[in-house]
Amino acid sequence: MKALVLEEYNKLVYKDVPDPVINDNEVLVKVMACGICGSDVHGMDGSTGRRIPPMIMGHEASGVIVKTGKDVTIWKSDDKVTFDSTVYPLNDWFTLEGLYNLSDNREVLGVSPGTFKRDGAFAEYIAIPQHILYKIPEGVTFEQAAMVEAVAVALHSINISGLKTGDKCVVVGAGMIGVFIIKLLKISGASKIIAIDINPKRLEQAKNAGADHTFLSTRANLAEEISVLTYTRGADLSFEAVGKSDSVNIAIEVLRKGGKTILVGNVSTKVDFPLQKVVTRELKVLGSCAIRGEYEVVLDLLKAGKISVDDQISVVAPLSEGAIWFNKLYKKEEELNKVILIP
Numbered sequence: 640m641k642a643l644v645l646e647e648y649n650k651l652v653y654k655d656v657p658d659p660v661i662n663d664n665e666v667l668v669k670v671m672a673c674g675i676c677g678s679d680v681h682g683m684d685g686s687t688g689r690r691i692p693p694m695i696m697g698h699e700a701s702g703v704i705v706k707t708g709k710d711v712t713i714w715k716s717d718d719k720v721t722f723d724s725t726v727y728p729l730n731d732w733f734t735l736e737g738l739y740n741l742s743d744n745r746e747v748l749g750v751s752p753g754t755f756k757r758d759g760a761f762a763e764y765i766a767i768p769q770h771i772l773y774k775i776p777e778g779v780t781f782e783q784a785a786m787v788e789a790v791a792v793a794l795h796s797i798n799i800s801g802l803k804t805g806d807k808c809v810v811v812g813a814g815m816i817g818v819f820i821i822k823l824l825k826i827s828g829a830s831k832i833i834a835i836d837i838n839p840k841r842l843e844q845a846k847n848a849g850a851d852h853t854f855l856s857t858r859a860n861l862a863e864e865i866s867v868l869t870y871t872r873g874a875d876l877s878f879e880a881v882g883k884s885d886s887v888n889i890a891i892e893v894l895r896k897g898g899k900t901i902l903v904g905n906v907s908t909k910v911d912f913p914l915q916k917v918v919t920r921e922l923k924v925l926g927s928c929a930i931r932g933e934y935e936v937v938l939d940l941l942k943a944g945k946i947s948v949d950d951q952i953s954v955v956a957p958l959s960e961g962a963i964w965f966n967k968l969y970k971k972e973e974e975l976n977k978v979i980l981i982p
């Protein structure tokens with residue numbers, strides 16, 4: 640088969656590789672679309688240490704089943720599917736507690752951090768364990784299905800936030816995940832959605848996604864502005880979708896006493912932390928990791944037309960041009976949201 644192989648750091652080559660071999664509990668999926676994730680772009684140069692070459696990246700994908708292992712019962716050839724980016728063990732303590740996204744020995748598709756290596760979906764075919772598959776409903780395209788992973792990450796942060804109808808929410812960072820958080824908050828009952836970003840173009844995006852108010856993060860009296868919009872109390876919830884000191888501090892700064900911030904972004908390994916503010920205002924700080932089964936709901940919302948993802952797809956290009964698009968994303972020459980590659 641053809642695949643986009645990371646042969647060495649910063650060197651992607653479109654070439655022939657052996658077809659994947661499936662285990663008894665796996666299906667072979669013919670990949671129809673695979674999105675380039677920010678973590679792939681950062682992984683390409685070796686800076687994250689999670690894409691050790693040679694390997695095939697790609698974990699935001701969709702396709703059609705072409706072969707099933709002998710222990711596969713509910714899936715059959717021609718089924719249109721998308722799949723979780725995490726391959727989790729079924730007999731793990733955390734999985735059995737309903738926390739599969741935190742299970743020990745879980746692996747991520749298209750990731751190779753040294754402890755495991757799993758080839759991803761920038762290829763014509765990929766082997767997928769049956770328990771992480773989701774059926775694509777009628778009316779949802781393969782490109783849209785390749786966006787489900789990103790929406791599911793956003794939905795997971797809302798699901799664990801304890802959001803109540805009428806909550807006033809701040810979203811810090813209006814990149815793709817931030818935009819999906821805004822869209823989902825809108826249909827989840829938040830009464831006020833305030834977006835904050837360093838980039839005016841992203842704030843425009845946030846507004847189109849349903850934010851009621853937008854502010855540049857450089858604004859001097861940010862906390863006061865938020866206070867005015869929240870009966871002088873501050874936000875009930877804030878979602879941080881960047882992962883840097885400045886944005887984490889804003890997410891904490893805008894909360895009311897007793898409020899909660901949900902940290903989704905994780906670009907930095909460490910950030911400055913306003914300890915006294917968190918302690919004296921009894922703030923709650925919660926991390927949100929990946930996805931815990933939110934795929935099905937997102938696919939339902941897409942089918943029902945209750946959430947849109949097309950506005951976040953900037954480019955659909957052939958996989959053979961993958962290296963070109965990776966480089967554009969790496970160099971940030973132009974404002975690109977999702978680039979989807981088609982094998």
Ligand SMILES: [Zn+2]
Nearest residue numbers: 676677678699
């Ligand atoms: Zn991703």
